[in-house]
Each structure stands twice: as structure tokens, then as C-alpha cells.
Amino acid sequence: MYLSLSIDLAPGETGAEGFRSFTTRLRDIDAAAPDLVILGGERDGAVVPGRIEGLVNLPWVTGQIARAAVAAALPALHGLPFHVARALSAIDFVSGGRAGWMPVCANHDAIDRAYGAAYAIADGDAPAKYDDFIRATQALWDSWDQDALIIDKARGDYLDSAKVRRVEYRGPYFATMGPLNAARPPQGYPLLVRDLADLSSASDLPADIALLDVESVAEAEATIVRLRQAPGTAGAVILLKTGGAFALEAAMQVAGADGVHLTGLPDARTVAAARAMLPATPESDGTARARFGLAMPTNPFTQKALV
Amino acid sequence: MSRANGRLHLWAFLQGIGFFPGGWRHAQATPEAVFDRAYYERMGRMVEAARFDAIVFGDQLQGRDAAGRTPGRLAIPTLDPFTLLSAMASVTEHVGLVATVSTTYNEPAEVAAKFAALDYVSQGRAGWNIVTTAHPNSPWNFGETELLEKSLRYKRAAAFVEAADVFWGTASGRKVDRAALDSDWFQIEDTLDFAAPPQGRPVLVQAGQSGDGRDFAAKTAEAIFCPAPTMEAGKAYRDDMRARVAELGRDPDGIKIMPGLALVIGGTEAEAHARHKAVLELADDVLCVEYLSESIGYDLTQHRLDGAFPIDDIVAHCEFPAGDVSKMLAPAVDAGTSIKDFCQAYARKPRGHGIFVGTPEQMADHMESWIDAGACDGFTLQPGFMPLELEVFCEEVVPLLQHRELLRRDYQGPTLRDHLGLGALA
Numbered sequence: 169m170y171l172s173l174s175i176d177l178a179p180g181e182t183g184a185e186g187f188r189s190f191t192t193r194l195r196d197i198d199a200a201a202p203d204l205v206i207l208g209g210e211r212d213g214a215v216v217p218g219r220i221e222g223l224v225n226l227p228w229v230t231g232q233i234a235r236a237a238v239a240a241a242l243p244a245l246h247g248l249p250f251h252v253a254r255a256l257s258a259i260d261f262v263s264g265g266r267a268g269w270m271p272v273c274a275n276h277d278a279i280d281r282a283y284g285a286a287y288a289i290a291d292g293d294a295p296a297k298y299d300d301f302i303r304a305t306q307a308l309w310d311s312w313d314q315d316a317l318i319i320d321k322a323r324g325d326y327l328d329s330a331k332v333r334r335v336e337y338r339g340p341y342f343a344t345m346g347p348l349n350a351a352r353p354p355q356g357y358p359l360l361v362r363d364l365a366d367l368s369s370a371s372d373l374p375a376d377i378a379l380l381d382v383e384s385v386a387e388a389e390a391t392i393v394r395l396r397q398a399p400g401t402a403g404a405v406i407l408l409k410t411g412g413a414f415a416l417e418a419a420m421q422v423a424g425a426d427g428v429h430l431t432g433l434p435d436a437r438t439v440a441a442a443r444a445m446l447p448a449t450p451e452s453d454g455t456a457r458a459r460f461g462l463a464m465p466t467n468p469f470t471q472k473a474l475v
Numbered sequence: 476m477s478r479a480n481g482r483l484h485l486w487a488f489l490q491g492i493g494f495f496p497g498g499w500r501h502a503q504a505t506p507e508a509v510f511d512r513a514y515y516e517r518m519g520r521m522v523e524a525a526r527f528d529a530i531v532f533g534d535q536l537q538g539r540d541a542a543g544r545t546p547g548r549l550a551i552p553t554l555d556p557f558t559l560l561s562a563m564a565s566v567t568e569h570v571g572l573v574a575t576v577s578t579t580y581n582e583p584a585e586v587a588a589k590f591a592a593l594d595y596v597s598q599g600r601a602g603w604n605i606v607t608t609a610h611p612n613s614p615w616n617f618g619e620t621e622l623l624e625k626s627l628r629y630k631r632a633a634a635f636v637e638a639a640d641v642f643w644g645t646a647s648g649r650k651v652d653r654a655a656l657d658s659d660w661f662q663i664e665d666t667l668d669f670a671a672p673p674q675g676r677p678v679l680v681q682a683g684q685s686g687d688g689r690d691f692a693a694k695t696a697e698a699i700f701c702p703a704p705t706m707e708a709g710k711a712y713r714d715d716m717r718a719r720v721a722e723l724g725r726d727p728d729g730i731k732i733m734p735g736l737a738l739v740i741g742g743t744e745a746e747a748h749a750r751h752k753a754v755l756e757l758a759d760d761v762l763c764v765e766y767l768s769e770s771i772g773y774d775l776t777q778h779r780l781d782g783a784f785p786i787d788d789i790v791a792h793c794e795f796p797a798g799d800v801s802k803m804l805a806p807a808v809d810a811g812t813s814i815k816d817f818c819q820a821y822a823r824k825p826r827g828h829g830i831f832v833g834t835p836e837q838m839a840d841h842m843e844s845w846i847d848a849g850a851c852d853g854f855t856l857q858p859g860f861m862p863l864e865l866e867v868f869c870e871e872v873v874p875l876l877q878h879r880e881l882l883r884r885d886y887q888g889p890t891l892r893d894h895l896g897l898g899a900l901a
Contacts, residue, residue, distance in 0.1 A: 183673075224592035225561070230512075231565025246585070254555045261511070278667075282666055324500055332545035343618040349538050349551070349553065350555065
């Protein structure tokens with residue numbers, strides 16, 4: 169079973185000493201061999217953006233965490249698709265295709281206040297904006313074909329112009345022309361991680377990885393059956409949140425679960441103990457998609473999903 | 476500044492594959508490597524070993540296409556600067572990390588959070604090259620259709636930096652005026668809970684050229700990245716900036732003028748010129764035409780390259796302001812110069828920066844003479860192509876600069892503020 173957890177800077181980890189402690193913690197967690205590390209905090213049981221901005225933190229973290237997939241929790245209702253698509257393209261390249269993103273609506277009131285009056289949004293409107301944010305970002309990744317780059321020095325051909333395009337995305341909240349000034353990420357799209365406890369759960373967008381809150385084995389199994397029929401989660405890796413109301417031992421009994429997400433921002437010892445208990449996952453030095461057995465996304469402009 | 480910190484500051488501008496548009500085709504260029512972490516780690520370590528102040532990456536907020544056609548012969552993908560600097564932070568301990576970020580299509584909360592993150596993971600090495608966005612295609616990527624007028628862009632930039640500083644000050648316990656959160660441009664109710672940036676905030680860098688830009692830089696910047704094609708131009712710019720800074724009651728030594736300088740180095744002068752010629756020749760006609768096409772937002776590749784500029788069609792359809800484009804092409808139109816000949820000349824001197832061609836000894840002389848003349852406080856080096864030209868500089872010119880006691884032999888502190896001799900924030 170897959171093993172996931174969240175990491176955030178603790179309030180006490182300040183100054184040079186705090187930085188050393190944070191770095192050591194990351195390396196110890198890496199040694200415990202999780203499959204997914206989410207850069208984010210927790211509030212009321214939901215994943216929220218962390219205390220170190222996720223997109224800037226992620227490239228640094230992948231220098232400390234050498235093998236696991238690493239996903240950044242981001243504010244879904246405040247970011248701009250062009251910036252996010254551009255950053256995640258570079259992040260996926262420099263992390264060797266191990267990057268993921270987890271746009272969240274949780275804690276949006278506090279973030280609204282920091283972004284300003286224009287960003288205030290009613291909870292009921294949040295799922296539609298979440299959806300639009302992700303679709304616009306993915307459209308920008310689609311502005312490049314996976315095989316657009318040629319890089320033939322002798323011929324002087326750098327890329328195939330026919331494989332880069334303006335996408336003219338128009339949604340209810342976001343419009344963006346493209347093309348992106350960055351190539352399509354090695355994974356096509358970096359992994360999309362969703363917390364089903366988040367306000368965004370009303371969205372039907374297909375997730376690569378979904379975190380599920382349950383309180384019993386029976387509830388978990390019934391929910392997984394339902395999620396396997398739902399468009400947003402039919403093909404997703406489903407991870408059960410454990411550590412709170414639901415124990416790791418119980419999660420291991422759930423038919424159809426792909427793994428667990430340890431809540432409570434666990435330390436390395438807890439992660440190692442969980443790793444030792446869970447059925448092993450295959451070793452992976454490849455991309456996050458390869459680790460989780462997820463297919464490459466199809467580019468709608470070419471209908472191709474190159475590996 | 477202490478003598479041990481040197482009189483000459485060095486920054487490395489490591490955008491893409493280097494300064495010359497055709498440089499990616501050089502036998503010793505490594506264009507594929509710009510997508511690899513290992514390349515950035517190696518560059519970061521090399522620049523740190525050579526005791527540079529900082530590494531700088533530029534940025535754009537638009538695709539590189541001209542009227543929808545993306546060039547096929549230019550090495551265009553330049554990766555997100557925060558990402559590259561964060562990756563480099565994981566393998567270095569001293570060198571500063573300067574990201575170019577626009578105040579035009581961003582929000583103070585997000586930019587403040589990102590620079591706090593970069594400053595935290597680098598433990599005090601972040602710098603912000605503050606720019607405004609003037610490319611006509613950029614608004615379309617952010618749901619808008621019109622650019623902000625120039626003076627308004629600078630007004631927004633000033634309000635943006637002041638608001639961002641409230642976020643940093645609040646996180647790091649520094650005294651700030653929260654009134655800046657509520658301005659003509661921003662109505663911010665509260666700051667974010669993020670890790671305190673060890674420097675208090677990033678070092679503020681600017682690239683102002685126009686009157687508005689210079690005023691903004693004089694008020695805000697601690698270092699300036701600018702073009703200076705000649706020593707005289709550099710001295711005039713530095714004198715003007717120092718005067719503007721002094722007029723505002725700031726210490727003129729608190730702002731470092733760091734003009735761009737491209738370089739091609741050879742063992743002999745003849746060898747350097749041969750290398751320069753060779754790298755220029757790698758830019759073939761179509762590449763040069765694509766390069767100018769991007770600069771005017773009009774696809775010239777659809778026309779006969781040995782023909783004249785179709786100026787009426789260009790003026791009617793170019794994406795950049797027609798007046799600017801007409802002025803730029805007027806010499807070619809008046810003289811009947813062909814598209815390819817004009818584009819070849821244009822691509823030889825990209826972006827108005829000085830180009831040094833010569834031996835390591837001559838380069839050290841060149842740098843020393845500019846410092847002695849008060850034409851700059853150092854240079855933002857733009858290697859002709861990567862990584863070779865930077866490697867040659869670090870191996871052959873840096874020891875000469877250190878021997879002359881122009882460049883530090885060791886860092887005098889861990890932060891970018893230390894390298895620039897700026898002192899702690901008040």
C-alpha cells in the first residue's frame with residue numbers, strides 16, 4: 169500500500185537552528201521511504217497551504233527527498249494559471265518528473281483577506297473557481313506537445329513550431345491565451361492531488377490521487393465503491409486518511425484502498441513505523457506517474473499521450 | 476565596505492543557454508541540460524566557488540511566439556526563476572539568488588510568500604529583481620486585453636513593493652506601516668502566516684531605464700541591473716542614479732550599479748575574436764529573422780527573406796506598438812535593406828548590453844578600468860553561451876580579479892545583504 173504524509177514548517181522551527189531541524193526532519197522522512205510527500209499544513213482535518221510557499225519550497229525539498237513524489241498544497245482560489253503552469257513545468261523538469269500539485273480551497277477566508285477584497289468568494293462558488301483554475305492551468309500545459317522539442321544543433325532545429333500553439337482558454341473565472349513560455353512537463357501534467365474533505369469535492373475534475381476521510385472499514389469500502397463510479401475519482405489512487413479517527417490497522421483491512429495518508433504532520437519515526445506495517449510498494453526511481461501506475465494525460469490538441 | 480569584500484561585485488545572469496541567440500548550436504553548448512537539475516546544481520556550485528554575489532534569472536509573462544508562430548530555431552524555453560533558484564539553494568550556502576518577478580500581473584501576498592520561501596530555504600540569500608510588464612501579449616494570459624499605461628505600471632509597482640514589505644515585516648517582527656496594505660491599488664485586510672525571511676525581506680533589485688524607472692529605482696532599489704554599452708554610458712547612468720538616491724536622503728553606496736556584460740574569452744585576442752565570429756555565424760538567416768519577429772510581434776518568416784520589409788503590412792498587424800516598430804525598422808526601410816541582412820545585424824548585438832571579446836587579462840583590465848572610472852560597482856555577466864563561457868571566466872578571469880584584490884577571496888557573511896555590503900535592515 170502507498171504511504172503519504174504532509175510536511176510543514178513547525179512554528180518553533182525559526183532561525184538557523186530551526187532550519188537545520190527542518191532539513192534533518194526531511195532527510196529522516198526520506199529515509200523512511202514514503203511514496204508521496206505533500207507540502208502543506210492541516211486545519212480542521214483538511215490540508216491547507218503550508219508555511220513555506222509550496223511552489224518555491226518544492227524544488228528545494230526534492231533536493232532533500234530523493235525518491236518520493238512531492239506535491240505542493242496551493243491556494244486554488246487565488247493563484248493565476250499562467251504562473252502556476254509555468255512554475256510546475258520547471259518543477260517537474262528539475263524534480264525528474266516527481267512533482268504534484270494540490271490546489272485547495274480550505275482556509276480560503278484567511279487567504280482572501282491577504283489577497284484583497286476582490287478575491288472574497290462565497291463557499292458555494294468555490295468549486296466552480298477551483299475547477300476553472302485547474303482547467304486553465306492544464307490548458308496551458310496543452311499549449312505544447314510532449315514531443316515539441318527537437319534540439320538538433322547541427323540542423324539548427326530547436327523545436328517544431330507546429331507543436332506549440334495559443335490555446336485561447338476562456339472560463340468563468342480565468343482566461344489565458346498561451347502558449348506557455350515553458351515546455352509541457354515530463355509527466356504531461358504533474359500529479360493532481362485532491363483532498364475529498366475540501367470544499368472542492370463538488371468538482372468532477374479527474375484526480376490522480378484522492379485523500380479520503382472515513383471512520384470505519386465499512387464506510388471506507390462503501391465510499392470507495394461510489395468513488396470508483398464518479399468521474400473525478402474513477403481512475404484515482406485512493407489514500408485513506410489515518411491517524412485520527414481511523415487507525416492504520418483498520419485502513420489495512422479496507423478492500424479497494426490503494427494506501428494511506430498519515431494525518432497530524434507525523435515525524436520520521438511514525439512514518440517509518442507505518443512503512444514497516446504496510447504491504448510493500450514497488451521500488452521506483454521513475455516519475456510520480458510511474459510510481460503510482462498512472463497513465464500520461466492525453467493532449468486534447470493531438471489526442472496523443474506520449475510516454 | 477571592508478576591503479576583504481572586494482571593490483568589484485559579480486552577478487551571473489544564467490538565463491537559458493546564454494547571450495547569443497545562436498549560441499545553443501555551439502559544439503560545446505549543452506542546450507538539453509537546461510532542463511536538468513544537475514546542470515543548475517553544477518552552475519550554482521561553480522558560481523559560488525568563484526565568489527560571485529549572486530545568480531540572476533530573468534522572466535517573461537508571455538509565450539515567445541510572433542503572432543501565433545513560435546520560433547523553431549531559437550532556444551526559447553527559459554524555466555521559472557524561483558524553481559531554478561530554489562533547486563540551486565539546496566546545494567549552495569553563500570551565493571545570492573535573484574529572481575525577476577513582475578508587479579504587473581501578480582499580487583503582493585503571493586510574491587511576498589514566494590520570496591519569504593526563497594529566503595528561508597536559502598537562509599538569507601534571496602533577491603527580487605522588480606520589473607513591470609510591458610509586452611503586449613502578456614495581458615491576454617491574465618484575462619486582460621490592455622497593458623497598463625507606463626506611469627501607472629510604476630505607481631502600481633511602488634504600491635506593490637510597499638504592501639509586500641508589510642507581509643515580510645510582520646513575519647519577521649520588523650516595524651512596518653500597515654497603511655501600505657490599503658492603497659489605490661490594493662485593499663489588503665491582513666497578512667499571511669509564513670516563515671520569517673532571514674534577511675527580513677529579499678534584497679530589492681531594479682532595472683529602471685526611463686525617467687519613471689529611475690525614480691522608482693532611486694527610491695526602492697539596493698542594486699540595479701542595467702545595460703551600459705560603453706564606459707561613458709555606464710558612468711553617466713551611475714552618476715545620475717547616485718544623485719537621485721542622494722536627493723532622496725539615501726546613501727549612494729547603498730545602491731550597486733551592475734550593468735550587463737556579455738563575454739567571449741580566448742587564449743589570445745585573435746582566438747577570442749574568432750570565437751565571437753564563430754558563435755555569431757551559428758545564427759543563420761531564419762534564426763535571426765525569428766529573433767526580430769519576436770521583438771516586433773510579427774511573423775517575418777512568411778516573407779521572402781532577401782526581399783524588403785513589407786512595412787505597411789507590418790505596421791497594420793504587428794503586436795507591438797506600430798510607432799515603435801516603424802521607428803525600429805525605419806533605417807532598413809529607408810535604405811532598402813533586405814529582411815535577412817537587417818535581422819542578421821540585429822541579432823549580433825542582443826538587448827543593448829556591452830560585449831567583451833578578448834583574453835582573460837584584457838577582461839580583468841576592462842573590469843578594473845570601469846570600476847576605477849566609477850562606471851559601475853560590478854557586472855552582471857552574460858556568458859556568450861553556456862556553460863563554457865562561464866567556466867572559462869571562473870577558471871581564468873576570477874583568479875586575476877582576486878590577485879588584483881578587486882574580487883573577494885572568501886564570502887564575508889552568509890547573506891546576499893552581506894555580499895552587497897548593505898548591513899542589516901533598520
